[in-house]
Structure formats: C-alpha cells, structure tokens
Amino acid sequence: xxxxxxxxxxxxxxxxxxxxxxxxxxxxxxxxxxxxxxxxxxxxxxxxxxxxxxxxxxxxxxxxxxxxxxxxxxxxxxxxxxxxxxxxxxxxxxxxxxxxxxxxxxxxxxxxxxxxxxxxxxxxxxxxxxxxxxxxxxxxxxxxxxxxxxxxxxxxxxxxxxxxxxxxxxxxxxxxxxxxxxxxxxxxxxxxxxxxxxxxxxxxxxxxxxxxxxxxxxxxxxxxxxxxxxxxxxxxxxxxxxxxxxxxxxxxxxxxxxxxxxxxxxxxxxxxxxxxxxxxxxxx
Numbered sequence: 001x002x003x004x005x006x007x008x009x010x011x012x013x014x015x016x017x018x019x020x021x022x023x024x025x026x027x028x029x030x031x032x033x034x035x036x037x038x039x040x041x042x043x044x045x046x047x048x049x050x051x052x053x054x055x056x057x058x059x060x061x062x063x064x065x066x067x068x069x070x071x072x073x074x075x076x077x078x079x080x081x082x083x084x085x086x087x088x089x090x091x092x093x094x095x096x097x098x099x100x101x102x103x104x105x106x107x108x109x110x111x112x113x114x115x116x117x118x119x120x121x122x123x124x125x126x127x128x129x130x131x132x133x134x135x136x137x138x139x140x141x142x143x144x145x146x147x148x149x150x151x152x153x154x155x156x157x158x159x160x161x162x163x164x165x166x167x168x169x170x171x172x173x174x175x176x177x178x179x180x181x182x183x184x185x186x187x188x189x190x191x192x193x194x195x196x197x198x199x200x201x202x203x204x205x206x207x208x209x210x211x212x213x214x215x216x217x218x219x220x221x222x223x224x225x226x227x228x229x230x231x232x233x234x235x236x237x238x239x240x241x242x243x244x245x246x247x248x249x250x251x252x253x254x255x256x257x258x259x260x261x262x263x264x265x266x267x268x269x270x271x272x273x274x275x276x277x278x279x280x281x282x283x284x
Contacts, residue, residue: 001075001076001077001226003173003176003177004058004171004173004177004216005216005218005219005221006215006220007059007060007172008056009219009228010229011054011061013229017229018054018063018106018229019053021050021101021102021104022051023046023048023049023050023099025047025098025099026042026096026097026098028042028096029094029096030113032113033096033108033116033117034117034119035116035117036119046065046071046098049065050065056172057135058129058132058135058167060128061074062125068122069120069122070121070125072125073115073116076110076114077225078111078112078226079108079110080108080231081106081229082106082108083104083105083107083229084104084105085104088231089107095108095109095115096108131167131168132167132171135172136172136212137209137216145205146205149170149205150198154193154196155194156194157194159192160188160189160190160193160204161179161189161190161264161266164181164208172212173208176223176243179242179268179269180207180211180241181204182204182207182270183241183270184207184211184241185203185204185207186275187203188276189263189264189268191279215234215236218234218235218238219234220235221236221237221240222237223237242258244260246258250274252271252274255273256271256273258270258271259271
C-alpha cells in the first residue's frame, strides 16, 4: 500500500513531469473510482483544466488545478499513476485516463480496484483533511515531535502500533513503516503507550524521522504493486529489517528470528528478543 514515502515520490514526479499540462480529455473507465462528484460530472469538470501543481497530505495525493479545485487520489493498496510516454501504455486494470496536451496520457491502474478519486473545491478539501495529524517530515514535527507524541499519547493505555497507524495521530505512516519504526525504537508493537519512558519517546521520534526519510530517499517500498510514475519499483524494500522477514534471523541480535503476528488486526513483524513485550524483563 502506498504510504507517505511512496505518495511523496509520486507527487514529486507529477510536479516535475505533469505540472503545467492541460487536460484535454478524461476517460473514467471504472465509475467505482469516483466518489465525488458523479463520474459524468468528474469527466466534464476536469476536461479543459490545467494542472498547476501537486502536493501530498498524509496518504492523499492532491493534484492542484488552475481553477482552484483539486483532484484528490487515495491510492489505497495498488493504485499506480503512469505517464505515457515515456512509459509503455498499460493494458490491464485501468480505471482512469487523463489525456494531456503534448500527446501524453496519465493512466491510473489498480489491480485491486480500491483506489478512489474526488474532485473537490478548496472548502471541501480543507474539510476532508481537517482531522489529519501532523506531517512527520515537516519542521514542526522534527523540532517538537517528542513533546507532541508524549502530550498526545503518553496517557493512552492503547497499544503503540495501532496508535501510530491512526492518521489523526501522525499522518502518512502505514503498516510497512510502522513495523520498521518500532523495530528501530526497540518497542514491542503491543506496548501500551502509557508505559513508554522519556528516552523511549525520543527513540520513537527519531525512528519515525529516519525511516520515513529513508523511504523517500529510496523512492518508496515495492513489496507487491507499488510503482512510481515512470513505472519503476521503489528500492526501500532492500533495506527492510523486519517487514515480511518472518522466519528469518533478526539482523540486530543473534539467535532470534523475526515473527509475524496480528496486532490491532494488522499483520505485524518484530523481533521478540529486541522488542520485549514485557519490557521490564530487560531491567532485571
């Protein structure tokens, strides 16, 4: 599933390759894609729009239009945006084609068909994004994130992994990166937030920054379906330590293997020796 680093990569490609383009025609090939407005209105209102830019908020990809409206994608599990040319025209699982000037086309394909799109005005967009937590790679979180995490979570008796996946707490973190973050922070995914020490909050904050920045640097993580706008897989999968490494030796200790269990309903990967469920064992 595209998380913050993957959507950030796609956003940067759209800024570089598509910003300034005129949308000359719109084909909605799967009406289930469009959540707002109707598919017919979506096609009619987008045709003739010029793309002025692109940005990201959490896992939302926001294509800015000259009219002030925004085309907002949630790529969910398998959404791909592919620019033709330079890439070869995709033939399967197509949901949307945006025809651009210069004889180019932006294809949205998704084998899972879970991607959703909305065409929103400024007020609607603000309402849509209003409940999201802070952006973890922005300066405010870099400088004050430890304090924010403590103030927001330290009184909570909930497990730390589901809390970090809550987009109202921190925006953009998904299942891949949260497993890697908790491994770096040496926190068991079932640890209750109200048991973390000051040092552990600092370690968690540092792990969030480091893992997301590395994911962006490596153009995202391709475990199954993710591709960038130029149809290239990411590279960060080569740097994962625990995600989907169950049964393999932990890279941080001798003798332990990474395990996979359900935590908060999500498949979760961790080292039971490095990330103690009963953290008090490490104090003995």
